[in-house]
Amino acid sequence: MTDAAVFRARGIGKSYPGVRANDDVSFAVEPGEIHALLGENGAGKSTLVKMIYGLVRPDQGQMLLNGQPHQPADPRAARAAGVAMVFQHFSLFDALTVAENIALGMENPPPRRALSVRIAQVSQDFGLPLNPARRVATLSAGERQRVEIIRCLLQNPRLLIMDEPTSVLTPQEADLLFATLRKLADGGTAILYISHKLEEIRTHCDRATILRGGVVVDSCDPRDHSARTLAAMMVGGEMRPIDRSGRQSGEVLLQVRALSQAAPAAEGTALKGIALTLRAGEILGIGGVAGNGQDELLAALSGEIRSAAGTILLEGADLSRQGPEARRSAGLLAAPEDRLGHAAVPDFSLTDNTLLTAGARKGLVRRGLIDRPAARAYAEAVIRAFDVRTPGPGTAAKALSGGNLQKFVIGREVMQAPRVLVVNQPTWGVDAGAAAAVRQSLLDLARSGAGVIVISQDLDELLELSDRFCALNEGRLSDPRPTEGLTLDQIGLMLGGAHGMEVAHL
Amino acid sequence: MIRLVPRTDTAALLQVATPVMAVLATMLAGGILFAIMGYDPVAAIRTIFWDPLFGPASGYSRPQLLVKAAPLILIASGLAVGFRAGIWNIGAEGQYIIGAIAGAAVALAAYPAPEMWIFPAMVIAGAAGGWAWGMIPALLRNWFGASEILVSLMLVYVAQRIAAWMAFGPMKNPEGFGMPGSRNLQQYPAASNPELIAGTGAHWGVVAALVAILATWFLMSRHIRGFHIRAAGIAPRAARFAGVKPETLVAFCLGLSGALAGMAGLFEVAGPAGQITDQVGVGYGFTAIIVAFLGRLHPVGILLAGLLLALTYIGGELAQLTLNLPAATVQVFQGMLLFFLLGFDLLTRFRITRRVTA
16 A cells, blocks of 8 residues: 555554543644644643654554654654654753754754754744854743754654644744744645644644544544634534623722832743733733743732732722732732642642632631631532532542643632632633633623733633733733734734744854 | 652552551661671560560659650650641750750749749740740741751750850859759759659650640641641642741741740750750750651651650660660661651652663
């Protein structure tokens, strides 16, 4: 049988204790094709590409690369066979230059000068502006990704795997990336593109294989389908539309004035003159690429970092010098991005995790004494109201899936009926069903008259939820603009556009 | 290369089983050691672990069990609170010495007044002395980020010098014929810490140790402060998010463990030891660290571990007397106990695999 496909999987199966991660997965990636691997978190995408890249071995089935059996023992063997992969999280050394980082990742790096010339060559051929002499510490996330991509391209791969590459990019940077990928594909490289962002898959990919529960449920040309039908295939049912109705903005609840804060740690971001106003019933969206002060802003609002007097006012009361407990009592609540270790204690039960934030407002702690039955009842109430899938409130937080723990963490705050709730990345790494539930709960909270601030990197999420939008860029917050009528392009410019759009220096 | 891979399936039962396994391994290894040294291993182990409780001289040694266990339990219950929060007070020995000196100072200043308030005032002074000595590493950590491990440990040696100075200088017994050491508080009824029930060894320190066990159990399992301490030890960022100020926690934990160690020192100097000498510190502060870990940082565990370690003290002395075992036997046993405990703990939480480095 002649096989034109660059890569073909036949009946791949992989089990982990208690989970069938992949079952009888078959698909093929043709040369010159940008092939999307689409699925919710936990659908088996990562397991599948880890097998292709030699990090995990399949239990059953067969993989073919250029018609030859492909059974890499480790990533090095996979690379030698012509597979390259750009991970979602970069593995770069901040203190080294671009060229040094690339040399470190190569099997036999050429002399430094020759390497720099080749980097410049590749970066020009594929429209990836990058100066080989710059230190990685000074690069934006998009530029760091280019370093990883160029490192892959120098190996002339037959198959390039990209794991959720646009999650850290501004829209302009993402466009640049897709132009590069298209050029690569035209040169005959096959690209396997992992994502759950439907719009970008519809506009940029030639073919999509959709995974659900470890099984291939469909394979189609994504351009022929609407985002809605793709989402339905992905989650296996119609998505309930988000209900934005019934909200009216009322009196001013939260005012932040000239909030400046030095970076709390060496790798942190300083906040510079943040100002915002939040009204009752309103959702304010704060967009921005990670590392531009999101964590610091949340910490300043939650009270983990105290700020100068007069900078944070809730209904006229100055909370700037108050700690988290006093702010919660006043009605200012927060849910940080990192679920395990920040929003929740991984080893504690869900019951104990309610005590982290709900002690005062729900009467779970009175005069220092813990009322465990009350805490347990509150945990059960959150589990019920937010459809948290868990054996019970005695389960440790770390035993929950990301989506379920996120529902619990958001539910724990929402059910305390805050005046203002601040959330950071509320649906990061959460499956589509849980994400929709979390978003709806934030809308419902705003409808009940609370103010909500959503800090997120997911622009679709911000457009869907927020009434006004502002961008956080290097610790500065832009002026808010009404979300209605805002285009992705305008948002991209607010986010600071694409970093390093200037032509690469040779 | 040997690598440690975390286990995902650590059974809760092992939490309880490892201390027991460590004790058995210590007996075995100790027995082998004695055999190599030319002693009868069975007799030696029996002398250390059995005879103090049930042997021919147990009438004398049994009360000693509570005398030795009380300071260990009192100190360890305070240390365990800090250890749960990841705050490492290694200098309880120093806080114990300063507490003993501060408490004795009250008695020596009041001598020979017979009033009832003197002993309670000594207890408060002892706790305050230990608290103050514990606050030094706390403040240095909060202000300058100094390691409380090093500062508290080094302050032990400072405390020992102060004790020697006191014994030879300001606190020297004016009627002591030039001998170093303070007046003997056992002979000063208003200031002494006598045996409360004859033949049991139980003095006020034993009562305090039991109260400390109950109080720390209540703190850690029923009070929000204890909840915050446990949270801070596992997930410091989550604790901060909950509203814990790390500085407050450092001061609380070092202050509490210092105060309990100081009280232990006072009960000792007013009772079994009787006087301030340059040998006030006999190592309870260090042994209590073993007690805390052997007891899994849990109040009930600490109670049992304190009794066991007290047994090694008494049994070790008995073995010196009857079998001529060297005086270092006790330290060797306590060291092995900690070694095996940490070793078994490691093995329950990690698997050892051999892997060729890539």
